[in-house]
Amino acid sequence: MKSKITKGKDNLITYGIVLISYVIAQILISAGQMSYLLQGLLVPICVSVILAVSLNLTVGILGELSLGHAGFMCLGAYFGAIFTHCMKDIITFSPLRFFLALLIGAVVAGFFGFLIGMPVLRLRGDYLAIVTLAFGEIIKNVANALYLGIDRNGLHISLKDSLSLNLEEDGTVIIKGAQGIISTPRDANFTIGVILILITLFIIMNLVKSRDGRAIMAIRDNRIAAESIGINITKYKLMAFSLSAALAGIAGVLYSHNISSLVATTNTFGYNMSILILVYVVLGGIGNIRGSIIAAAILTLLPEVLRFLDEQRMLIYAIVLIAMMLFRWSPQIIAWREQHSLKNLLQKFKKTTSKKEVR
Amino acid sequence: MMSFLNHLIRGISLGSVYAIIALGYTMVYGIAKMLNFAHGDVIMVGSFAIYWGVSMQGLPPVLAILLSIVLCTVMGITIEFIAYRPLRQSASSLVVLITAIGVSYFLQNLALLIFGANTKTFTSMIPLETLRFAGGDISISGEAIVTMLCCLIIMTGLTLFIRKTKPGQAMLAVSEDKGAAQLMGINVNGTISLTFAIGSGLAAIAGLLLCSAYPALTPYTGSMPGIKAFVAAVFGGIGSIPGALIGGVVLGIIETLGKAYISSQMADVIVFIVLIIVLLVKPTGLLGRKLQEKV
Amino acid sequence: MALLEVTNLSISFGGLRAVEDFSVSIEKGQLYGLIGPNGAGKTTVFNLLTGVYKPDEGLIHLEGKNITNLRTIDINKEGIARTFQNIRLFKNLTVLDNVKAGLHNRYHYSAIEGILRLPRFHKTEKIMNEKAYELLKVFELEGEADYLAANLPYGKQRKLEIARALATGPRLLLLDEPAAGMNPNETKELMDTIRFVRKEFDMTILLIEHDMKLVAGICEELTVLNFGKILTSGETSEVLNDSRVITAYLGE
Numbered sequence: 034m035k036s037k038i039t040k041g042k043d044n045l046i047t048y049g050i051v052l053i054s055y056v057i058a059q060i061l062i063s064a065g066q067m068s069y070l071l072q073g074l075l076v077p078i079c080v081s082v083i084l085a086v087s088l089n090l091t092v093g094i095l096g097e098l099s100l101g102h103a104g105f106m107c108l109g110a111y112f113g114a115i116f117t118h119c120m121k122d123i124i125t126f127s128p129l130r131f132f133l134a135l136l137i138g139a140v141v142a143g144f145f146g147f148l149i150g151m152p153v154l155r156l157r158g159d160y161l162a163i164v165t166l167a168f169g170e171i172i173k174n175v176a177n178a179l180y181l182g183i184d185r186n187g188l189h190i191s192l193k194d195s196l197s198l199n200l201e202e203d204g205t206v207i208i209k210g211a212q213g214i215i216s217t218p219r220d221a222n223f224t225i226g227v228i229l230i231l232i233t234l235f236i237i238m239n240l241v242k243s244r245d246g247r248a249i250m251a252i253r254d255n256r257i258a259a260e261s262i263g264i265n266i267t268k269y270k271l272m273a274f275s276l277s278a279a280l281a282g283i284a285g286v287l288y289s290h291n292i293s294s295l296v297a298t299t300n301t302f303g304y305n306m307s308i309l310i311l312v313y314v315v316l317g318g319i320g321n322i323r324g325s326i327i328a329a330a331i332l333t334l335l336p337e338v339l340r341f342l343d344e345q346r347m348l349i350y351a352i353v354l355i356a357m358m359l360f361r362w363s364p365q366i367i368a369w370r371e372q373h374s375l376k377n378l379l380q381k382f383k384k385t386t387s388k389k390e391v392r
Numbered sequence: 393m394m395s396f397l398n399h400l401i402r403g404i405s406l407g408s409v410y411a412i413i414a415l416g417y418t419m420v421y422g423i424a425k426m427l428n429f430a431h432g433d434v435i436m437v438g439s440f441a442i443y444w445g446v447s448m449q450g451l452p453p454v455l456a457i458l459l460s461i462v463l464c465t466v467m468g469i470t471i472e473f474i475a476y477r478p479l480r481q482s483a484s485s486l487v488v489l490i491t492a493i494g495v496s497y498f499l500q501n502l503a504l505l506i507f508g509a510n511t512k513t514f515t516s517m518i519p520l521e522t523l524r525f526a527g528g529d530i531s532i533s534g535e536a537i538v539t540m541l542c543c544l545i546i547m548t549g550l551t552l553f554i555r556k557t558k559p560g561q562a563m564l565a566v567s568e569d570k571g572a573a574q575l576m577g578i579n580v581n582g583t584i585s586l587t588f589a590i591g592s593g594l595a596a597i598a599g600l601l602l603c604s605a606y607p608a609l610t611p612y613t614g615s616m617p618g619i620k621a622f623v624a625a626v627f628g629g630i631g632s633i634p635g636a637l638i639g640g641v642v643l644g645i646i647e648t649l650g651k652a653y654i655s656s657q658m659a660d661v662i663v664f665i666v667l668i669i670v671l672l673v674k675p676t677g678l679l680g681r682k683l684q685e686k687v
Numbered sequence: 688m689a690l691l692e693v694t695n696l697s698i699s700f701g702g703l704r705a706v707e708d709f710s711v712s713i714e715k716g717q718l719y720g721l722i723g724p725n726g727a728g729k730t731t732v733f734n735l736l737t738g739v740y741k742p743d744e745g746l747i748h749l750e751g752k753n754i755t756n757l758r759t760i761d762i763n764k765e766g767i768a769r770t771f772q773n774i775r776l777f778k779n780l781t782v783l784d785n786v787k788a789g790l791h792n793r794y795h796y797s798a799i800e801g802i803l804r805l806p807r808f809h810k811t812e813k814i815m816n817e818k819a820y821e822l823l824k825v826f827e828l829e830g831e832a833d834y835l836a837a838n839l840p841y842g843k844q845r846k847l848e849i850a851r852a853l854a855t856g857p858r859l860l861l862l863d864e865p866a867a868g869m870n871p872n873e874t875k876e877l878m879d880t881i882r883f884v885r886k887e888f889d890m891t892i893l894l895i896e897h898d899m900k901l902v903a904g905i906c907e908e909l910t911v912l913n914f915g916k917i918l919t920s921g922e923t924s925e926v927l928n929d930s931r932v933i934t935a936y937l938g939e
Contacts, residue, residue, distance in 0.1 A: 098489055098490065100493070152671055153668070153671060158485055162427070162429075162489055163623070163667070164664075164671070167664040171661050174660065239801065239803075239804060240802050243798070244787075244812075244815075245798045246801070247780065247784055247791070248788065250777065250779065251780065253779075254778050254779050258771065258777065260760055261768070262851060262855050263760045263792045264788070264791055311493070315490060344505060345505065347501040348502060348504075350497065354491070354493070355491055355495060355498065358483075362479055362487045363478035363482075363483075364478070366478065
């Protein structure tokens with residue numbers, strides 16, 4: 034956001050980083066050099082990357098704060114998984130089934146983004162943060178309380194227990210309240226994950242460099258000026274926000290089709306997860322897409338590598354969050370940084386040496 | 393009918409706690425123009441301080457309460473000084489908000505690290521018997537009486553403080569126009585510190601009252617009441633002290649009645665739906681003033 | 688018919704009459720000045736004309752069409768563009784993109800066409816680039832097209848704001864203290880630019896100014912505001928010699 038101007042070449046580098054990482058991972062796997070633990074992290078990394086990049090659309094490009102990104106992910110995860118369970122025996126070709134699940138997850142999450150954004154995006158930014166936080170908690174709570182079953186008569190829903198679903202004998206329970214959804218077919222894999230990352234990047238990076246992206250960033254930089262040149266504020270805020278939600282939904286579908294037991298806790302879909310995604314974005318640089326990718330990948334790997342820091346990890350994230358903000362935006366610290374920057378030190382060094390030469 | 397009255401009383405009592413918390417939001421929002429996301433977590437810290445003093449160290453309750461108030465006050469000033477003040481001049485509201493979230497997250501996880509995730513049972517600090525009327529059909533717990541009394545005293549005290557004292561007038565001036573207040577010789581930074589100190593001290597009292605009535609204490613105890621109190625502040629009109637009282641009480645009643653008559657799981661959902669409706673219909677809240685951006 | 692016809696415009700804020708009974712009639716092609724001491728309500732008039740505030744009373748007509756209660760973006764679409772007293776650029780966009788943002792409503796393609804990079808995207812972007820460069824050349828900014836707007840020197844930022852406003856294709860251009868903060872040299876250069884814009888784009892301009900030299904140099908007619916009310920209006924030389932105007936500015 035500071036002073037770099039992204040050119041077409043920049044996008045290629047971003048795609049390149051993703052592709053090269055993919056190739057390296059594949060080589061390591063086929064050479065038997067990657068542990069099972071690490072292999073198990075490949076899809077979660079893809080999920081984190083998509084979440085981070087999509088949240089960056091809201092925070093960095095639109096300039097609004099969402100604290101319910103995990104809620105949109107949760108919607109995608111649950112709706113995608115429900116669809117797959119219902120269609121298990123009808124669509125047996127898993128790539129097609131997964132594609133449709135992705136579509137449903139994206140549409141549902143995007144629709145909810147639209148619904149939430151409509152009243153709130155017209156107000157001051159702080160309100161969006163609170164409302165999205167509330168929304169995320171509601172989604173998580175409802176997901177925890179929900180029982181859903183299917184039989185020949187269709188879907189049955191209850192907020193009490195699985196018995197009150199009144200299923201016929203052939204029926205199966207899909208969502209078991211707080212136990213969530215178990216044994217969703219594992220339709221997701223690393224390759225699909227990387228393809229989805231590339232699609233996400235394609236959408237966001239092309240959007241940013243188009244007429245609509247310009248309008249979105251104009252609103253971020255100066256809402257009043259944007260209005261004065263005829264840009265429809267609500268329309269573009271809603272566009273960016275719903276798109277960001279839809280992409281989080283895709284990440285959710287990817288997530289739910291990669292684990293055997295899907296549950297909604299604060300660490301999977303609640304406040305903690307939303308904050309974690311925000312940490313990816315802040316650490317990678319607000320508005321910096323490539324930074325988001327790298328930060329998300331590293332921070333997903335790190336906990337596994339640094340097992341011994343497990344308890345302190347979230348505390349460290351909190352400190353990182355505060356420190357990053359102060360480091361980038363506090364005038365005093367910026368001034369100090371400029372005085373002590375490498376360039377400046379080098380110049381001082383040059384000056385002192387050249388003085389010596391004159392003598 | 394009798395049970396309705398009982399629920400209503402419980403609602404007003406819960407709402408009084410929200411009102412005290414909402415004061416902290418509303419004052420800071422009015423004066424520093426920022427949403428202090430960590431305010432709810434200060435409540436949790438205050439409650440843990442009392443828990444630590446009474447249940448772990450065996451201190452007399454009064455001493456523990458005083459300790460908690462002092463700790464929260466100092467913490468409020470420190471948070472403002474370290475995390476918010478450096479960003480006040482230049483940063484966008486997005487940056488300040490993310491920092492505040494960082495502080496909130498920090499406090500939660502620090503408490504998690506020190507006290508663990510297990511729920512602690514908070515012993516009520518209020519030694520008052522439950523009052524019964526109408527042959528025992530209507531009962532008001534000692535906690536409820538003290539809570540409502542505290543809330544009234546605090547509201548009156550704060551209103552008098554702002555109207556009648558010099559620092560109170562300085563607060564009003566800073567909330568109107570920081571630059572002009574500075575030119576009039578008001579210590580703006582000091583006034584903002586004072587605001588944080590008062591808000592955080594009140595948070596300690598709110599924590600005491602909240603945990604006496606609902607004795608389950610975890611590192612996340614403060615975050616939900618914090619958010620609801622913010623809803624209350626928005627509902628009453630952010631920046632307005634009577635607004636915080638009205639918003640808090642209305643919200644407490646809605647929540648308690650929702651829990652009693654609709655569903656305990658949906659009570660929170662109802663509270664947030666109220667927030668969205670308020671924002672749709674009257675974004676400035678019941679008693680709030682319209683903030684016009686200068687063009 | 689006058690291009691802009693404003694009749695009896697009034698607005699008050701919390702009991703304070705910020706603008707009272709303001710009327711003005713501006714012909715096509717005119718360069719009209721709105722002057723007055725600080726706090727006289729000049730910028731409020733601009734905010735009323737552009738729909739930022741809704742007037743309590745009064746009517747605004749643009750070429751006969753009533754635009755009084757339209758939203759800001761619709762007023763821009765009707766043909767009024769403005770600049771701001773405290774420059775409001777899109778600081779983190781490039782100079783070129785600032786102007787292209789101004790072209791937003793004149794060249795269209797859908798978001799899908801943009802994301803998928805369909806032919807219409809390439810075609811439209813090419814035209815937008817050409818148009819934007821044309822405007823940048825007028826203001827001698829083409830060399831800085833790829834700079835971030837925030838990195839431009841002050842004088843050029845003012846020019847870029849005018850370029851962005853012109854990009855929306857207005858019939859009436861409102862300039863809010865364009866010379867504020869400029870040195871005499873820059874001011875002179877700006878006067879030339881304003882004259883050039885008027886000729887080149889056949890533009891009608893209403894400008895707010897403090898700098899009397901600039902006003903006397905380029906405006907044909909003036910309206911003087913004082914305490915929200917019109918003190919006097921008419922031809923520039925007459926207005927500037929009016930004793931009431933001198934009193935309002937210099938005090939008694």
